[in-house]
Amino acid sequence: MGAQWKAKGKELAANARGRVFGKLAKEIMVAARGGADPASNSRLRLVVEQARKVSMPKDTLERAIKKGAGIGSDAVHFEHVIYEGFAPHRVPIMVECLTDNLKRTASEVRVLFRKGQLGTSGSVSWDFDHVGMIEAEAGTAGADAEVAAIEAGAQDFEPGEEEGHTLFLTNAADLDLVSRALPGQGFTVLSAKLGYKAKNPIDPTTLSAADMEELEAFLAAIDANDDVQHVFAGLAA
Numbered sequence: 001m002g003a004q005w006k007a008k009g010k011e012l013a014a015n016a017r018g019r020v021f022g023k024l025a026k027e028i029m030v031a032a033r034g035g036a037d038p039a040s041n042s043r044l045r046l047v048v049e050q051a052r053k054v055s056m057p058k059d060t061l062e063r064a065i066k067k068g069a070g071i072g073s074d075a076v077h078f079e080h081v082i083y084e085g086f087a088p089h090r091v092p093i094m095v096e097c098l099t100d101n102l103k104r105t106a107s108e109v110r111v112l113f114r115k116g117q118l119g120t121s122g123s124v125s126w127d128f129d130h131v132g133m134i135e136a137e138a139g140t141a142g143a144d145a146e147v148a149a150i151e152a153g154a155q156d157f158e159p160g161e162e163e164g165h166t167l168f169l170t171n172a173a174d175l176d177l178v179s180r181a182l183p184g185q186g187f188t189v190l191s192a193k194l195g196y197k198a199k200n201p202i203d204p205t206t207l208s209a210a211d212m213e214e215l216e217a218f219l220a221a222i223d224a225n226d227d228v229q230h231v232f233a234g235l236a237a
Contacts, residue, residue: 004134005106008168012118016155017054020147021054021056022226024047024050024051024054024056024064025051025056025060025061025064026064026067026078026229026230027047027065027097027098027229028047028048028051028061028064028068029064029065029076029078029236030045030063030066030068030080030098031043031046031068031129032044032065032066032067032068032069032087032204033068033070035043035069036065036066036069036071037153042176043118044065044175045176045194046175046176046179046193048065048181049111049189049192050190050191050192050193053190054058055096056167058155064205067120068104073219075132076100077100078099078100079098079100079102079200080096080098080100081097081116082094082095082096082097082098082125083095083097083098083103083109083113083123084119084121084124085113085117085118085119085123086116086117086119086121086124086125086184087116087123087215087218087219087233088115088132088211088214088215088218089202089207089211089214089215090202090233091202091215091233091234091235092124092127092233093116093127093194093219093222093231093232093233093234094124094125094128094130094231095109095222095228095230095231095232096195096196096228096229096230096231097109097225097227097229098227098229099226099227104227105227108188108227109112110219111224112222112225113222115214115218116218119170124234125196126196127199127200127234128197128198128232128234129195129197129199130147130172130173130194130195130196131155131169131172131194131195131196131197132169132171132172132174132175132190132192132193133165133167133168133169133170133191133192133194133195133197134151134154134167134168134169134170134175134178134179134182134187134189134191134192134195134197135160135161135189135190135191135192135203136160136165136166136167136182136187136189136190137160137163137166137168137185137187137188137190138163138187139164139183139186139187139188140186142186143186143187144170144186145157145166145168145187148166148168148182148186148187149168151181151184151185152168152178152181152182152184152185153170153174153177153178153181154168154169154170154174154178154182155169155170155171156168157169158237159237164191166187168182168187169197172194174229175193175194176192178193193230195230195232196232197232198232198233198234198235200234201235201236202234202235202236203233203236204235204236213228219231
């Protein structure tokens with residue numbers, strides 16, 4: 001669990017790779033609205049680096065940049081929208097979407113929240129911090145996460161989503177700066193994005209096995225929606 005929930009075994013699904021590419025392509029298009037050159041657009045540079053790490057085909061990446069930057073005849077425009085509310089058992093969640101049809105997305109999200117509670121703007125976000133999240137792994141022997149966090153300017157760190165990974169947390173404005181500094185401290189950056197971290201996360205051990213199964217099914221259904229980019233749940237690691 002942690003700052004960003006991920007469905008168990010999602011990477012094993014046959015279409016997982018295509019879904020990852022699709023979500024990254026949307027993020028690239030949105031970032032490219034600030035300029036098509038990653039060298040002068042830090043937001044685009046971070047997403048492009050992430051796309052390359054998962055081996056997104058070069059032509060797919062370049063096409064997404066052109067579409068987002070409005071280059072060519074097939075330019076597209078995605079809206080960024082966040083839905084907030086509660087999953088089953090009053091677990092607070094933030095759902096980040098990128099969509100080309102706000103009405104369609106709103107309708108689909110309402111259906112997805114049938115077993116939870118869809119809130120209004122501000123009903124849950126007050127209990128989350130907007131932060132930079134950098135997933136990294138030690139690239140050199142003896143690399144120390146605490147030292148790296150201090151030297152690179154991160155606010156905090158915690159275990160990452162995979163064994164051997166570390167999640168470095170930063171001020172939202174410092175995401176690019178810290179991402180650039182971590183390799184100098186012996187860490188390889190795997191992904192870097194802005195996200196939401198719960199201030200008062202719920203301890204999952206307080207939920208029964210049946211409750212957790214229901215919660216995970218609810219979150220998995222939301223995460224599977226094509227317009228959903230990220231799901232952030234208020235659960236402790």
